Amino acid sequence: MTTWMLRRLIQAVFVMLAMTVIVFIGVNVIGDPVEILISPEADQAERARAVIALGLDKPLWEQYWRFLLGAVQGDLGRSFVFNEPALKLIAQRMPATLELALTAVLMSVVIGIPLGLYAGLKPDSIGGRLVMGASILGFSLPSFWIGLMLIMVFAVQLGWLPSTGRGQTAELFGVQWSFLTRDGLAHMAMPAFNLALGNIALVLRLTRAGVRENLPMDYVKFARAKGLSPNRVVFVHVLKNILIPIVTVVGLEIGGLIAFAVVTESVFAWPGMGKLIIDSINVLDRPVIVAYLMMIVVLFIVINLLVDLLYTVLDPRVRLETRE
Amino acid sequence: MSELTLDVQGLSTHFFTRAGVVRAVDDISFSVPRGRVLGLVGESGSGKSVTGFSVIGLVDPPGRITAGKILFQGRDLTKLDERDLRDLRGNRIAMIFQDPMMTLNPVLRIDTQMIETVLAHDSVSRSSARERARDALGMVGIPSPEERLNAYPHQFSGGMRQRVAIAIALLHRPDLIIADEPTTALDVTIQAQILAEVQKLAREVGTALIWITHDLSVIAGLADDIAVMYAGRIVETGRVEEVLDRPLHPYTHGLIGSVPSRNARGQRLRQIPGMTPSLLNLPPGCAFRSRCPRADAACEQDPPDSHPLEGRTLRCFHPQLEMVA
Ligand SMILES: Nc1ncnc2c1ncn2[C@@H]1O[C@H](COP(=O)(O)OP(=O)(O)O)[C@@H](O)[C@H]1O
Ligand code: SF4
Ligand SMILES: [Mg+2]
Numbered sequence: 001m002t003t004w005m006l007r008r009l010i011q012a013v014f015v016m017l018a019m020t021v022i023v024f025i026g027v028n029v030i031g032d033p034v035e036i037l038i039s040p041e042a043d044q045a046e047r048a049r050a051v052i053a054l055g056l057d058k059p060l061w062e063q064y065w066r067f068l069l070g071a072v073q074g075d076l077g078r079s080f081v082f083n084e085p086a087l088k089l090i091a092q093r094m095p096a097t098l099e100l101a102l103t104a105v106l107m108s109v110v111i112g113i114p115l116g117l118y119a120g121l122k123p124d125s126i127g128g129r130l131v132m133g134a135s136i137l138g139f140s141l142p143s144f145w146i147g148l149m150l151i152m153v154f155a156v157q158l159g160w161l162p163s164t165g166r167g168q169t170a171e172l173f174g175v176q177w178s179f180l181t182r183d184g185l186a187h188m189a190m191p192a193f194n195l196a197l198g199n200i201a202l203v204l205r206l207t208r209a210g211v212r213e214n215l216p217m218d219y220v221k222f223a224r225a226k227g228l229s230p231n232r233v234v235f236v237h238v239l240k241n242i243l244i245p246i247v248t249v250v251g252l253e254i255g256g257l258i259a260f261a262v263v264t265e266s267v268f269a270w271p272g273m274g275k276l277i278i279d280s281i282n283v284l285d286r287p288v289i290v291a292y293l294m295m296i297v298v299l300f301i302v303i304n305l306l307v308d309l310l311y312t313v314l315d316p317r318v319r320l321e322t323r324e
Numbered sequence: 325m326s327e328l329t330l331d332v333q334g335l336s337t338h339f340f341t342r343a344g345v346v347r348a349v350d351d352i353s354f355s356v357p358r359g360r361v362l363g364l365v366g367e368s369g370s371g372k373s374v375t376g377f378s379v380i381g382l383v384d385p386p387g388r389i390t391a392g393k394i395l396f397q398g399r400d401l402t403k404l405d406e407r408d409l410r411d412l413r414g415n416r417i418a419m420i421f422q423d424p425m426m427t428l429n430p431v432l433r434i435d436t437q438m439i440e441t442v443l444a445h446d447s448v449s450r451s452s453a454r455e456r457a458r459d460a461l462g463m464v465g466i467p468s469p470e471e472r473l474n475a476y477p478h479q480f481s482g483g484m485r486q487r488v489a490i491a492i493a494l495l496h497r498p499d500l501i502i503a504d505e506p507t508t509a510l511d512v513t514i515q516a517q518i519l520a521e522v523q524k525l526a527r528e529v530g531t532a533l534i535w536i537t538h539d540l541s542v543i544a545g546l547a548d549d550i551a552v553m554y555a556g557r558i559v560e561t562g563r564v565e566e567v568l569d570r571p572l573h574p575y576t577h578g579l580i581g582s583v584p585s586r587n588a589r590g591q592r593l594r595q596i597p598g599m600t601p602s603l604l605n606l607p608p609g610c611a612f613r614s615r616c617p618r619a620d621a622a623c624e625q626d627p628p629d630s631h632p633l634e635g636r637t638l639r640c641f642h643p644q645l646e647m648v649a
Binding site: 217218219221222223224225226227228229232236237240241244314315316317 | 380382410411412413414415418419421423426427428429430431432433440441444445476478489492
C-alpha cells in the first residue's frame, strides 16, 4: 500500500513536469501576449519596458526555469491582466466550478443508477424503452442548446428558476459556496443538470448494461435459490457488481465535467474557472493559462488516485500491490 | 412404502422461444423418498438442470412449467405463489450448482453470503447466524472456518468454493437438496471427497437428495435410485444396482457401455452412435429412435410408461428383457 502510494506520487511528479514543458511550449506557440496587452499607439521604449516587466525578454528556457523555481514555492506567476497571482485568481473561481461539477456527478449517479436499474430489470416495458430512448437524446443533443432550452422553459416561460449567477452563497472553510443556501441551490439546479445530462445518460446505460449482463449469471440464480428477497438480490448482489465499472467511469468523467463546465458556465453566466480561462486565452494571459492547466493536471491525478482507491474497496479481487 | 419427500407427476417445462417451443422437460414423473439419493442421469442437454430448476421454482422466461404436479411433502409447488416458494428455497429445498467458480458472488465476503441465507428464513441475531455459518463451514471440511468467513470467494480454490456452496445449502438442514453436477468441474480426488461428505451429511440429516450428473460412474457408488433422462423425458427408473446390472432401455444400455471402468482394459469404448436431437420442435415418437438399434415402425409413436419388472419404470416399445451375457 505505501509502496504503491509512493510509486503513484513519483509518477505524478513526472506527469506534472512533462505537462509544464508541453504547456510552456504551447502558450508560446499560440501568440505573443505583448501584441494584445499593449496599446497599438505605444512607442518602442514603452514596449520594451512592458516586455521586461512581464519577463518576456529572457530566453524561453530561462523563463521556464524561473517558472519552475516559482512553482515549487507555490508561485505560478502573476496574471498580466489583473496583476495578481495567477493561482489566487484560479483559487477564487475554483469552488464555483467544483461545486457545479460535483453536483452534476451526484445528479448523474442519483438519477442515472435508479433509471438504469429500472430499464435493466424491465427491458421490455414501455417505461424501460422510454428511458433508453431519452438517454440517446441526453447523449446526442448539444449541451449548450439544452442549456438554452432549460433557460427558455424554466426561467423565461415558467419563471421557476433563476438563470444566471451563483445566487446567495455561504462560507465554509473560508470559501463561498452556493450549495449551502436555498437561493444558491436554486441557481445551481439548471446549470448542474445541464452539465450532468450527458453523464446521467452514460451512468444509466452502464447500469442497464450491467444489470442485463449480471442477471443471467449463476451467482444471481444461486442468490435466488437461497431464498433471498428480490430487493436483496438486486440492491446488494447485482448492484455491488455493477458499481465497479460505474465508479471507474464516473470517477474519470469528473475531470471531463470540470473541463466541459466551460460551456455550461458561459450559458448560465456561472462565475467559475471556465469563464476565467476563456477570457485568459483571449488575451493570452499566459500565467493564468499555465496555472489553470497545472491545476487541471493535479485534479486529474488526485481523481485517478481516489478512483483507484475506491476500486479496491469495491472489488476485493483487485489488490493495489499487484497492480501496475 | 416410505414417505416421499418429493413426488413429481407428469411435469412438463417448455421454453417458448422465437424459434419455437423447446420441450426441455416433457411429461416426467419420479419420486424421492426421505433420506434417499436419486441419481438423475443423461447426456448434456437432456433437461436435467431444467428439471432441477422446475422443482425449486426458478425457471426463467421464456420457460414455464406447463403441466404436472410437484408434490413436496404433499404440497404442490406448482400451485404456490412466489412468496411461499421463496420461504421454501434455501430453507427446505436447497440447490448446488455445477460451476463453483460462478455460484458465489465475487464481491461479497463469505460471511455475508452465508449470514444472509440464515437471516432470510430465521429471525436470529447476526452473531448466532454467524456461528451457524461457521459451524456449517466446519461441517463440510473447511479448515479454520472462523477466519475463512472473512475471506472473499477468489481466495478459495474451486473445490473449497464448492464446499462453501454446499455449506450454504446445508445451513437450514433442508429436506431436499438438488445437486446439479456439483463435482463435474472439480478434479477426481476432490470429487471423491465431496461425494463421500455429501452422502454422509444426507444420511445424518435425513435429507432427500437429487444428484444430477452425466457420469454414470459417480451415480453407482452414491445413489439409491436412478432416473435416466433423454431428450426431456425420463426413459427408465429403478434401484441403482438393478438398472446398472440389467438396463432395459436401449439408451441406458448404451450409456453403461460408454463408461470406461465397465469395459475391459484395452477394449474400445462403445459410444452411442449419432447425436442428441434438438429439443426444438421435437417430432412425436420415441426421441431415441434415430440412434436406437432396436427401433422399428412402432417407435414413431410415443412409448407409454410401462412396468416390465418390479420397481422399474420404462418408456420403450422393445425393451431388452432377455438377460445379457
Ligand atoms: N433459457 C432457455 N431458453 C431456451 N431453451 C433453453 C433454456 N434453458 C434451457 N433450454 C433448453 O433446455 C434443454 C435442457 O437443458 P438443461 O436442462 O440445461 O440440460 P442438462 O442440464 O441436462 O445438460 C436444452 O436443450 C436447452 O436448449
Ligand atoms: S421405443 Fe423404440 S426407438 Fe425408442 S428406445 Fe425403445 S426401441 Fe428404441
Ligand atoms: Mg445442466
